[in-house]
Amino acid sequence: RRWAHNIPSFSHLNAVTEEDLAHFHKILAPTSILSTLPPNSTSTDDLASYNEDWMGKYHGQANTVLRPRTTQQVSEIVKWCAKRRIGIVPQGGNTGLVGGGISLQKEIVLSLGAMSNVRSFDPVSGILVADAGCVLESLSEYIAPHNHIMPLDLGAKGSCQIGGNISTNAGGLRLLRYGSLHGTVLGLEVVLPDGTILDQLSTLRKDNTGYDLKQLFIGGEGTLGIVTGVSILTPPAPQASNNVFLALPNFNNVLPLYQTVKRQLGEIMSAFEYIDRTAYDMGISHGLGPILDAGEVGDSQCFVLVETSGGNQTHDEEKLNGLLESLLSAEQPLINTGVLSQSPSQFASIWAFREGLTECCQKEGKPYKYDVSVPLADFQKVVDAIRERMISKGLYGDHAISKVMGYGHVGDGNLHMNVIAKHGYRPELEEALEPYIYEIVASHKGSVSAEHGIGSMKTHALHYSKSDVSIEWMRKIKQVFDPLNIMNPGKVLP
Ligand code: FAD
Numbered sequence: 215r216r217w218a219h220n221i222p223s224f225s226h227l228n229a230v231t232e233e234d235l236a237h238f239h240k241i242l243a244p245t246s247i248l249s250t251l252p253p254n255s256t257s258t259d260d261l262a263s264y265n266e267d268w269m270g271k272y273h274g275q276a277n278t279v280l281r282p283r284t285t286q287q288v289s290e291i292v293k294w295c296a297k298r299r300i301g302i303v304p305q306g307g308n309t310g311l312v313g314g315g316i317s318l319q320k321e322i323v324l325s326l327g328a329m330s331n332v333r334s335f336d337p338v339s340g341i342l343v344a345d346a347g348c349v350l351e352s353l354s355e356y357i358a359p360h361n362h363i364m365p366l367d368l369g370a371k372g373s374c375q376i377g378g379n380i381s382t383n384a385g386g387l388r389l390l391r392y393g394s395l396h397g398t399v400l401g402l403e404v405v406l407p408d409g410t411i412l413d414q415l416s417t418l419r420k421d422n423t424g425y426d427l428k429q430l431f432i433g434g435e436g437t438l439g440i441v442t443g444v445s446i447l448t449p450p451a452p453q454a455s456n457n458v459f460l461a462l463p464n465f466n467n468v469l470p471l472y473q474t475v476k477r478q479l480g481e482i483m484s485a486f487e488y489i490d491r492t493a494y495d496m497g498i499s500h501g502l503g504p505i506l507d508a509g510e511v512g513d514s515q516c517f518v519l520v521e522t523s524g525g526n527q528t529h530d531e532e533k534l535n536g537l538l539e540s541l542l543s544a545e546q547p548l549i550n551t552g553v554l555s556q557s558p559s560q561f562a563s564i565w566a567f568r569e570g571l572t573e574c575c576q577k578e579g580k581p582y583k584y585d586v587s588v589p590l591a592d593f594q595k596v597v598d599a600i601r602e603r604m605i606s607k608g609l610y611g612d613h614a615i616s617k618v619m620g621y622g623h624v625g626d627g628n629l630h631m632n633v634i635a636k637h638g639y640r641p642e643l644e645e646a647l648e649p650y651i652y653e654i655v656a657s658h659k660g661s662v663s664a665e666h667g668i669g670s671m672k673t674h675a676l677h678y679s680k681s682d683v684s685i686e687w688m689r690k691i692k693q694v695f696d697p698l699n700i701m702n703p704g705k706v707l708p
């Protein structure tokens with residue numbers, strides 16, 4: 215059984231009893247409750263999707279899942295759990311990658327999935343107010359006819375919820391252009407660990423009155439309260455979107471390429487993604503693409519996807535064609551080959567290649583994921599150091615670690631390392647990887663978690679990226695909001 219690092223003892227918490235369940239039945243409709251306890255006696259299989267994470271790496275033991283439909287119901291559930299000292303794991307789309315949404319012991323899972331109404335959308339300002347359980351992709355579809363887009367996009371869009379995105383402060387493929395949720399979220403409605411409803415669902419662009427409390431819940435990973443409502447500023451849809459997919463002879467060309475692209479495309483550049491050759495070959499082997507002619511790709515060592523979002527299709531295409539020509543005609547071409555998407559479907563298939571890599575990792579085996587921030591110049595060095603490490607430990611090859619690869623959001627300095635365990639997670643593999651990888655990242659003055667958060671996976675690694683003083687004051691904030699430690703206990707803080 216793969217579990218989080220030395221699971222903390224929740225001696226301060228109680229498991230759910232039939233009496234608790236009877237109380238939940240007073241708050242919720244029967245269809246909103248799944249529990250192995252009588253009178254529900256749901257089979258554990260029916261709870262499986264709530265007790266296992268997207269990667270199949272974390273396994274919870276919750277015997278009760280509650281699916282409230284209103285903020286008031288969330289508040290009443292939390293009040294009862296506070297009184298009875300029952301742990302609560304808020305859960306959205308369960309696509310998180312650090313075990314944050316999976317129970318560690320007998321906490322209940324409080325799923326926001328049944329709270330999926332759009333409350334309002336103003337097509338003039340682009341301000342959207344929605345329940346936390348709205349799936350990201352469905353919000354995109356809701357505002358598209360009004361020529362607006364969500365300010366974030368990620369491969370999990372079909373399942374992840376806006377409340378979960380906010381709680382993990384998800385970055386994704388559009389951060390370079392539209393910034394982080396710390397800037398685009400205007401207000402939140404949160405049920406605090408004592409059941410109080412904190413209604414800060416402001417739709418004001420500017421409101422400089424007192425401490426900005428909502429920022430604590432953005433990236434709070436469900437440890438300070440349950441986000442039930444979101445007010446977010448959505449940008450107008452770009453009039454023209456294009457993308458190019460480029461093959462580079464080697465990694466050293468990425469930096470000069472990034473500088474050239476930024477200079478030549480300027481304000482219309484909206485994404486700059488990196489894919490190393492191992493990840494590229496994996497994608498091809500699982501049917502992604504093809505995007506480039508294999509002959510022209512030759513022994514290219516890495517690939518870059520650049521997207522532009524501008525105001526004028528023709529103008530932007532001219533800029534991109536000019537860029538491609540200059541790259542290919544240079545004395546020392548920075549690229550071996552490249553393609554500019556010629557149609558919406560080609561545009562989509564280029565993005566599908568990048569977004570599909572995460573799924574491919576799951577098909578290859580069980581991935582150890584290290585979502586880190588390191589200086590762009592060190593991306594390849596860090597990936598190679600991990601591969602060397604596993605080789606030196608005799609843990610590289612089909613019997614253990616079959617692939618070590620890197621891809622990610624260059625513009626954010628965010629590298630996603632995926633170390634694939636072909637035959638499943640094994641303690642000796644993790645022991646070879648951790649804390650080695652965290653020490654490497656720290657030696658590059660990086661962050662051990664760029665966008666996926668800490669969850670239960672990295673509580674022991676927080677100190678590599680945050681000082682003792684920082685961690686001490688995070689504890690104080692946790693103590694103020696959740697003195698009973700019932701809200702997602704064992705997550706984020708060591
Ligand atoms: P869950 O996984 O259900 O929960 C995540 C955390 O938030 C948990 O700690 C949970 O307790 C808490 N939580 C959830 N909902 C609430 C709520 N309403 N109130 C309080 N706490 C809550 N991440 C990126 O940043 N960038 C990417 O590019 C990216 N790509 C991905 C691609 C794929 C294919 C997958 C599977 C994941 C990817 N992720 C990415 C991970 C991303 O963080 C999660 O997918 C997403 O943001 C979490 O949303 P969720 O609704 O699935 O939350």
Ligand code: S2G
Binds near residue numbers: 569571572622
């Ligand atoms: C991405 C998803 C996680 C991973 O694709 O940008 O955030 O390591 C990642 O594939």
Ligand code: ZN
Binds near residue numbers: 386
């Ligand atoms: Zn990412």
